[in-house]
Amino acid sequence: MELLLFNVLNGLLLGVFYALMAMGLSLILGLNRIINFAHGGFLALAGYLAYTLLPYVGFFGALIVAPLLTAVLGVLVERFLIRRLYGRDPLFSLLLTFGLVLVIEDMIRTIWGAQGLPLQTPAILQSALSQTYFFITGYRVLILAIAVLFSIGLLLFLRYTKVGLRILAGASDLDTIAALGVNIYQLRAVSFAAGIFLAGIAGVLAAGWQGLTPQMGDALIMPSFVAIIVGGVGSLLGSLLGGLLIGVASGVTSAFYPQASQLVIYLIMALVLAIRPRGLLGKKGVFE
Numbered sequence: 001m002e003l004l005l006f007n008v009l010n011g012l013l014l015g016v017f018y019a020l021m022a023m024g025l026s027l028i029l030g031l032n033r034i035i036n037f038a039h040g041g042f043l044a045l046a047g048y049l050a051y052t053l054l055p056y057v058g059f060f061g062a063l064i065v066a067p068l069l070t071a072v073l074g075v076l077v078e079r080f081l082i083r084r085l086y087g088r089d090p091l092f093s094l095l096l097t098f099g100l101v102l103v104i105e106d107m108i109r110t111i112w113g114a115q116g117l118p119l120q121t122p123a124i125l126q127s128a129l130s131q132t133y134f135f136i137t138g139y140r141v142l143i144l145a146i147a148v149l150f151s152i153g154l155l156l157f158l159r160y161t162k163v164g165l166r167i168l169a170g171a172s173d174l175d176t177i178a179a180l181g182v183n184i185y186q187l188r189a190v191s192f193a194a195g196i197f198l199a200g201i202a203g204v205l206a207a208g209w210q211g212l213t214p215q216m217g218d219a220l221i222m223p224s225f226v227a228i229i230v231g232g233v234g235s236l237l238g239s240l241l242g243g244l245l246i247g248v249a250s251g252v253t254s255a256f257y258p259q260a261s262q263l264v265i266y267l268i269m270a271l272v273l274a275i276r277p278r279g280l281l282g283k284k285g286v287f288e
Contacts, residue, residue, distance in 0.1 A: 004255045006135045011251015012244065013140060013209065014223075016147040019243025020202040021224035022231070023154060024195035026239040029228070030171035031191040034082055035090060038097040039199050039224070040217020041104030046070040046200030047207035047216065048112050051119050059122050059208070063146075067200025074196030078189050086188075101217070108214040119207040143205050150201055151240055154194070158236070167191050171234065223247075226269045232282020241280060 021039060028036050050059075050066035057065055077100065085093045125138035158164035169177050170187055178184045199217075206216065227246055231238025246265045254261040272279060 002133065004252070005133065007251045007255035008248060009135060009140065009251070011248045011254070013143055013247070014250060015244040015247020016143055017202045017206055017220055017243075018223050018227045018247050019151065019240045020147060020198045021220055022227035022239035022243045023151065023236050024198035024202075025224055026195075026228050026234070026236055027154075027167075027191055027198075028195040030234055031167055031174070032078075032082065032188050033086070033090070034093045034097070034192075036097050036195070037094060037221065038077075038100040038104065039195070040221035041101035042070050042074060042196050043199040043203035043206070043217040043220065044108060044212070044214060045073070045104055046203035047119065047212050048108055048117075050204040050207060051112070051117055051212060054120060059120070063201070063204050066204055067197045070200040070203075071193040071197040075189050075193045078192040082192065083185065083188070105214045112212075112214075114214060117212040119204070119212055121208040139208060143209065146201065146205065150198065154198070155236065157194075163187070163190060223250075223265055226265055228279075230269055230272050230279055232279025234283045235279070235281040238279055238281030 021043065025036060025039055028034050028039075046066045046069075049069055050062035053062040053065055081096060081100070082093065085096060121139050125142055127138065128134040129136050129138060129141065158168055166177060166182055166187055167190070170182070170184060170191075174184060177187075202220070203217070206220075210216070223246060224243065227242035228239050229242070230246060231240065231242030246268055249264050249268055250261045253264045276282075
């Protein structure tokens with residue numbers, strides 16, 4: 001039972017990272033119409049920025065400042081690279097972001113080196129909260145709490161703010177809100193920055209749990225796209241649900257048959273697409 005709970009918790013934590021990544025990807029895909037393969041690179045960059053900032057602002061300061069700096073870089077990327085591709089074949093943006101992640105990873109190797117680095121977390125968070133369930137540490141609980149906080153915050157932002165409502169409206173009909181006088185370029189910049197910020201939060205949290213490597217985002221990017229498909233393209237809540245679902249499924253599978261822990265993610269995607277092509281919470285007409 002303890003082994004099962006250990007793997008379920010690990011799967012839930014992975015699901016949190018998949019969900020944060022998937023929500024950011026879904027936000028960018030919905031309004032910007034961009035398949036952002038560089039999302040994992042931004043995740044890794046935020047983790048390394050947090051490593052550099054840690055001695056000056058502490059862990060919790062780095063947890064906020066590093067994703068914000070990464071989001072600013074995302075705005076610059078959107079302004080000078082991505083914006084030129086709006087309205088063109090999606091293949092161009094896919095190739096651009098795929099090349100961009102290679103550039104980011106090489107930049108990380110140049111600045112911080114190719115070897116893995118540890119991100120020191122507060123000592124008070126490293127101790128177990130239970131003598132029986134030693135794997136339940138303060139840091140793991142913190143990861144879950146922060147993920148819940150930022151997920152709810154994003155949903156409330158989109159639902160109850162003028163900018164958020166415009167982003168949702170633009171994802172449904174960008175031409176109409178442009179005709180109403182909304183600056184869609186600023187809106188797309190905000191959407192892109194918000195998506196990168198979520199990736200940055202995931203990057204710092206993941207670095208504190210598993211350490212830093214230049215390729216740390218590569219293992220998360222494909223499951224994050226799977227989470228979008230499982231949850232439903234166009235649904236942020238679906239992306240959250242899809243990420244948690246495939247993460248827990250992978251963790252449970254690891255307890256019984258570790259070799260299939262990644263395979264089960266794609267089996268779930270195939271099963272959902274076979275039964276409900278739009279995804280669990282996706283809008284009708286996206287894939288059917």
